[in-house]
Amino acid sequence: MMTKLEVLFTRNEIEAAVRRLADEISSDYRDKNPIVLGVLKGSFIFLADLIRLLDFPLEVDFVTLSSYKEQTESCGEVSMDRCFTSDLKGRHILVVEDIVDTGLTLHFLIDHLRAESPASLRLCALLDKSSRRKIPVHIDYLGFTIPDRFVVGYGTDCAEKYRNLPDIRYLEKNV
Numbered sequence: 209m210m211t212k213l214e215v216l217f218t219r220n221e222i223e224a225a226v227r228r229l230a231d232e233i234s235s236d237y238r239d240k241n242p243i244v245l246g247v248l249k250g251s252f253i254f255l256a257d258l259i260r261l262l263d264f265p266l267e268v269d270f271v272t273l274s275s276y277k278e279q280t281e282s283c284g285e286v287s288m289d290r291c292f293t294s295d296l297k298g299r300h301i302l303v304v305e306d307i308v309d310t311g312l313t314l315h316f317l318i319d320h321l322r323a324e325s326p327a328s329l330r331l332c333a334l335l336d337k338s339s340r341r342k343i344p345v346h347i348d349y350l351g352f353t354i355p356d357r358f359v360v361g362y363g364t365d366c367a368e369k370y371r372n373l374p375d376i377r378y379l380e381k382n383v
């Protein structure tokens with residue numbers, strides 16, 4: 209099978225978006241010592257770039273959630289393989305995601321986080337495939353809205369491949 213990878217966002221375009229998000233987040237969180245909670249695996253590159261632009265005290269934690277299971281279609285089930293290690297009660301939580309698609313993953317996570325009684329809970333996502341939403345999810349800090357096409361790169365994968373691409377590309381199969 210041949211695979212074609214057309215660029216959607218270049219490294220420079222991603223950098224500009226991350227910088228804009230970091231500016232917005234900085235003005236809201238400067239004195240809040242937030243926990244920046246990355247959703248693995250897809251968010252790891254975005255989170256690493258984002259937090260290096262935040263010059264105020266913060267903590268980082270990760271949670272592993274998975275919904276795609278080696279396919280290009282969400283199977284509709286979310287599993288949590290690793291829970292957060294921090295005590296979230298009374299803390300300001302900023303969840304960082306690479307992409308929101310059906311919304312099932314974030315809906316699941318936000319329900320769990322609310323039960324921990326954080327002081328505040330917001331979501332930062334680099335990509336929003338909003339036309340695919342099955343459950344409403346409010347994104348407080350958004351990089352780009354994208355069409356309903358499969359994307360890879362900058363942390364996002366297809367069957368664990370392409371996470372290392374420095375840009376974001378469309379993945380077309382059977383081309």
Ligand code: PRP
Pocket residue numbers: 247248249250251273274275276277282305306307308309310311312313314364365
């Ligand atoms: C992707 C992405 C989100 C989720 C979004 O993760 O990182 O967590 O899917 O999809 P949804 O809105 O339809 O729930 P994936 O399950 O592919 O795991 P990964 O982060 O390890 O790549």
